[in-house]
């Protein structure tokens with residue numbers, strides 16, 4: 347069985363769908379701090395399969411122990427964490443406490459229970475300002491905000507754990523910019539409040555929830571002056587986890603980092619133009635000052651994941667836009683409209 351922490355969230359839920367479709371049995375633990383149980387009914391609808399769900403905090407050691415005692419867990423996919431850069435600057439302790447404790451407590455319980463296979467959700471943000479592009483896994487780690495620092499610290503802890511005991515097999519997956527949604531339009535990214543990230547902002551402008559996009563600077567050293575990023579379809583990312591899971595037992599190093607991106611960068615203006623091409627909807631925008639902490643360009647060297655995991659992204663930008671838009675237009679308010687159906691449809695077990 348695979349334990350998925352944060353499995354009700356954006357990337358976790360898409361990965362759970364892929365795991366179920368590949369025949370894995372899945373247990374989700376999520377405290378729903380940034381998600382909703384409604385996603386569980388949607389996963390069931392897509393896959394026709396049940397997951398076992400625990401509404402619990404990963405920092406709750408007793409609860410984790412009880413879950414590991416009750417189920418034979420072979421590997422853990424650890425998505426649970428807080429992820430908003432701006433909030434992490436305002437509340438650094440919250441980010442360090444939640445993200446670091448969750449990982450340390452998880453590791454402690456895994457070790458106790460002799461479960462040594464772990465896939466960790468890291469981020470391209472650990473690289474900070476790129477010293478050279480494309481970013482390879484050997485690039486210096488130099489995060490520029492508390493969220494990124496919490497990821498870099500968790501990576502260090504996982505490296506140290508790997509060095510402490512050769513039984514550990516740990517993959518650090520450094521995601522670039524996940525966008526898109528499952529092709530069913532049933533699950534997708536549902537940010538609370540005004541989105542921080544480009545694609546959900548664009549789709550919310552297109553659906554009429556927001557008036558116009560602010561482009562954060564058009565004076566970068568890029569093809570058109572706007573920021574360039576490596577956008578990756580969330581379903582490609584999900585498949586990357588399955589590839590890493592498959593490889594884990596054969597991984598020669600105890601802890602190994604992989605970039606998960608396409609290797610291609612697109613500017614903000616290119617993304618807007620692709621969006622209009624795909625949907626025929628114009629996105630009104632204004633150019634404003636640069637956002638603090640933003641870099642001009644960020645895209646990856648995706649070769650290591652291709653060589654060692656036999657994985658590469660297959661979706662193109664127009665696919666990503668099509669799927670982001672399908673999700674947003676079918677669910678203008680995210681998951682909030684279908685909450686009443688939740689409790690009858692999935693299996694939830696109390697632990698005491």
Ligand code: NAD
Pocket residue numbers: 351352353354355356357358375376377378379380381382402403404405424425426427428429444448467468469470521522523524
């Ligand atoms: P998300 O917020 O949608 O999902 C995270 C889930 O973890 C949520 O369901 C939340 O309720 C849960 N959670 C948080 N703290 C928890 C705790 N202590 N105990 C139990 N559950 C907890 O975020 P996402 O976009 O799906 O990201 C998943 C992971 O990938 C995160 O670790 C994030 O930092 C990382 N990541 C995300 C991106 C991105 O752009 N979305 C990029 C790079 C890395």
Ligand code: UD1
Pocket residue numbers: 431432469470471494522523524542543544545547559560561562563572573574575614637638639640644
């Ligand atoms: C953000 C996070 C980063 C995280 C990544 C993936 C910040 C500072 N960084 O990075 O830690 O790993 O998401 O989730 O939040 N843009 C606009 N207008 C908007 C929104 C974005 O012009 O309203 C621009 C940005 O300046 C950037 C590009 O769009 O050039 C992409 O932005 P975004 O989606 O927020 O991702 P990142 O900046 O890469």
